[in-house]
Amino acid sequence: MAGPVGVAVVGASGYAARELIQILLRHPGVRIATATSRQDERLDALHPSLAGRIDLACEPFDADRVAERCGFAFLGVPHTASMAVVPSLRERGVKVIDLSADYRLKDAKVYEDWYGHVHSDPAGLAEAVYGLPELFREQIPPAELIANPGCYTSTSILSLAPLVAEDLIDRKSIIIDAKSGVSGAGRSPKLTTHYPECNESLSAYNVGRHRHTPEIDQVLTTAAGGGESVEVIFTPHLVPMDRGIFATVYATPRKPVAEHDLIELYRLFYSASPFVRVVSHLPATKDSAYSNFFDVAVRVVRGRILVLACLDNLVKGAAGVAVQNLNLMLGMPETTALL
């Protein structure tokens, strides 16, 4: 009988990687067999919270070593670094769950426009499955390369999918006013995330040009079953808190709608999704923090549809959904290690 499958954490120094390691340590089906990082350090030196949990030192990336020990690799490296290693892993039969943005956009040209680089692995791009189980649960189990969704995008897409799937709203009317905790900006120190700069402050950033915009457009257009493109206005804000993304979404219905019908629609749409909670109260990021839940409420105000939703950007927005994808690929219950 097979024991737990070996998994690699490639790029182990960031916040999503740390969260992932903590989840994987509770997972009965896997064993962290190797971790890589530019810093040649023990995992518990990179992340003191892991002291006493795992006895492993990071190694430089080596595709052969990963393939020898692991059936799966989670990539926690930045975009462009991902597409530099994915082909070598896939050639060696390692299944990849990529937490970077490299395989999310189907069109290499759109990738180039928004990320400023030519995509070096268009073949991988064509085969990658977008790892949002709530929408693509059937396509994930057989996949060999998963593009794990962005945190803002998961929040936005899950907020709007029922409305576009039922073609209830004007596809050019969508405004997503998103608010994120600071861990979403990563672990590299910079002035904008220096504590005395962002603490006690709220501001918008990348207005009209955040890279999650084309990802939201693309997946919602798919969720709509094609036809006219969805084009959202997406405004991210930085909020003085560690974790959590909150999206306040505004959309103009094609025809008048009743709030309770919408709520019913959401409950039905997500009835098979164990991590979506359609709540009747207004959600707060704190109630979904440190969990893999996505909480969502729907309101109608002066004829406009408002969706208010949140999740933990490091869990449901990154490491948690990555493990959801892993569970589906392993044929294990979707909630394994996530409750």
Add this chain to the structure above:
Amino acid sequence: MAGPVGVAVVGASGYAARELIQILLRHPGVRIATATSRQDERLDALHPSLAGRIDLACEPFDADRVAERCGFAFLGVPHTASMAVVPSLRERGVKVIDLSADYRLKDAKVYEDWYGHVHSDPAGLAEAVYGLPELFREQIPPAELIANPGCYTSTSILSLAPLVAEDLIDRKSIIIDAKSGVSGAGRSPKLTTHYPECNESLSAYNVGRHRHTPEIDQVLTTAAGGGESVEVIFTPHLVPMDRGIFATVYATPRKPVAEHDLIELYRLFYSASPFVRVVSHLPATKDSAYSNFFDVAVRVVRGRILVLACLDNLVKGAAGVAVQNLNLMLGMPETTALL
């Protein structure tokens, strides 16, 4: 030669009152002659930060005493408590700057609908001047009763006034996604503002039914010069920080607009307003905190106009604008004690 004029702080225990007292202590034209509070305490017992600054104990409210000592009264009491004392002060010749919501809505019926009480002083309501100097600078000097604007409303109105004054936008298209620090909720402890509840959390509240909505509608319709009513969608959010309101405003232009023309319009519109800073970068609440400035930026995204603006809710959103009004009524420079 007359010395400084006596002023009263009626309702001295809250945050706006404390901020007001700190500003007034730097003001060369006034002297705090009396302060009232239900708690019969010294000001520096109510507010330890005032230790060594002012030697005054609160007294119960007495209109005769106020009139004897003071030319002006600032009201820091809750709505309904304001209209209970305003007539007695005005009868005695005391000019009133009311920080509550009681005199902001011109229509007593609208007040009743949103506040759930009959208005007991409709005559006062008719005479009150809306104390937003940037829009009503001419009407404030002779006024005897000033309705000091709400913090969300000032942010919202100043964000939109140039656009509606020039009739550039669809008046039913306006979305105001507003984010506020917790001091905006007042000083009475309740579960929603208990530290471990709201810290590290962001949520929306009073969606579609916040009482600042009709105030925004009313003043913006006035600013538009009448005609079709402005009807905004206003969504307030609670943010884990002490101070600051940030508004992200979305509006559909009547015809295509250029970003630089809008910026020019804003600069021109506010050229005589010393506390409005039309900035080219994206503003952050921290840069206007502890100041009387309103910072605003304008962008065009996918054909929609975005206004991003912020102020300190206790200063420009409450105590600071109250002193701006006082300065205008005293014929002193508008910036006195505010820089």
Add this chain to the structure above:
Amino acid sequence: MAGPVGVAVVGASGYAARELIQILLRHPGVRIATATSRQDERLDALHPSLAGRIDLACEPFDADRVAERCGFAFLGVPHTASMAVVPSLRERGVKVIDLSADYRLKDAKVYEDWYGHVHSDPAGLAEAVYGLPELFREQIPPAELIANPGCYTSTSILSLAPLVAEDLIDRKSIIIDAKSGVSGAGRSPKLTTHYPECNESLSAYNVGRHRHTPEIDQVLTTAAGGGESVEVIFTPHLVPMDRGIFATVYATPRKPVAEHDLIELYRLFYSASPFVRVVSHLPATKDSAYSNFFDVAVRVVRGRILVLACLDNLVKGAAGVAVQNLNLMLGMPETTALL
């Protein structure tokens, strides 16, 4: 074959109770069979983070009902409320883990002095076992009534136990400068824990008269093997963060000591304790937050011993150690549901 044992959560509305429920939901050996609260509400209405996790409504306390369904009761009610229900539960054969302070002090007179009430269950007091597994691991399995330690006390005692057990320090020289996150103050709103009061502020409170003082004295004197009483100076501070207690402990050694010998002593003393991490770096509360770990470092500065230690007040300081105690009583691995 017996299934999971039924457990009761008596007093389910507070933070420690919520944390406890979340841990118990992951526990393979128990089932939450009843929960009580003065508010007659569903658990997920009291705690929205529990939505989708447990389908249970709180009931009024009824000892018979608890006894019928449960082998164990966790008490999350305030002191005095605990001792009012403990005898009725014990008479019915329910084992009790009491998170209040009611059974921690061995001497009813000391209880009365510090809590201002006569103790109504001195028999229970005599039999209660102090539930700090790191010191009293042998006494816990057979116990019928566990006095779960206070959060400040656990931090303080675990910081000092090796030093007093080896009689290395002057027992009257101990200073414990403790810093706590705000959740330690409970869930009832009050001015001192109102967000705009305690955010961005640090202060000391209850200087020289915090009720955890006699508990620390008593347990450390026991740990010293009796003899001269330990008498600590304990100074608690409120820190603007949700969770975590940090103790900076100063003690005068009886004779000169070497830092590395002390570190060795701590490692040995806690070698059988899976939740104590003797670290070589300086610990930070964040690294033990949301975990059941106690992190501790030792230094010698100018001849004085400094111990720097931290834990999560709601987990290792309350709900987590309660489950550690439960595990010992059930004969299950001490770490069950806690990693």
Add this chain to the structure above:
Amino acid sequence: MAGPVGVAVVGASGYAARELIQILLRHPGVRIATATSRQDERLDALHPSLAGRIDLACEPFDADRVAERCGFAFLGVPHTASMAVVPSLRERGVKVIDLSADYRLKDAKVYEDWYGHVHSDPAGLAEAVYGLPELFREQIPPAELIANPGCYTSTSILSLAPLVAEDLIDRKSIIIDAKSGVSGAGRSPKLTTHYPECNESLSAYNVGRHRHTPEIDQVLTTAAGGGESVEVIFTPHLVPMDRGIFATVYATPRKPVAEHDLIELYRLFYSASPFVRVVSHLPATKDSAYSNFFDVAVRVVRGRILVLACLDNLVKGAAGVAVQNLNLMLGMPETTALL
């Protein structure tokens, strides 16, 4: 008649410099004539909060230019950079208020031991006056070079000066457990002050080796009138808040003392110091934040003296005391621009 004196801000990009500029803009006796920074930017680009307040671009440092325009220079540059420019300024007759650590330690050897550099200006070191007005008010007016005290040191020294001046305590018994907001760590981004690292966390740092230690020892020994050296144990902690230092100080009295006698002593000792508030309640950093006040309370617990004190590290701990020194040097009231 002479107009306002020109002052230079040398090193204008940091937090203390920004605070200083804001205070100087309210000061009737001075005019900011030049500002320097390695970044060749406008002040309001470096500090967006200064938008609309000052129209000045930073220039590279040039001693001749400073001397031409200014009577005073405030140095906001790091240690070693200060001593590199001080002699050139003094040669040209510019009085210097140095906010760095370069001129605080009287003994060049002690400087070298703690800062790891040889001191390049021992002559300046010998002449510098330690700019703590509460202790050295007489020596400041004629000084030509002021060593502005460190933030931790001011807090510590003011907490203990009355006790050592009266020789009431054992000079080797002093423990200073200090807690600082994050702005004290400066404006250069690093991992330890990256928001998601230090938010929601408390930790100690530089235990036993913080550079403010010898400064505290030296000044307290001076305050004691010489004799046996004071040797403190100083433990700094990083607290998740922007501003404020809180010191909890423990000292063993030479003979038993009464709390009320100590409070009386403190009131008397500081009776001529307008920025010291001896309070009877326990102080909180928030009450002194954004002010130049130092708040202090005294307690006796189990025979030990506890002093609990706080100030704003950027104001009373840096820019505010610098202006206090300036006021004394200008012969203006000590409180000018500081209330």
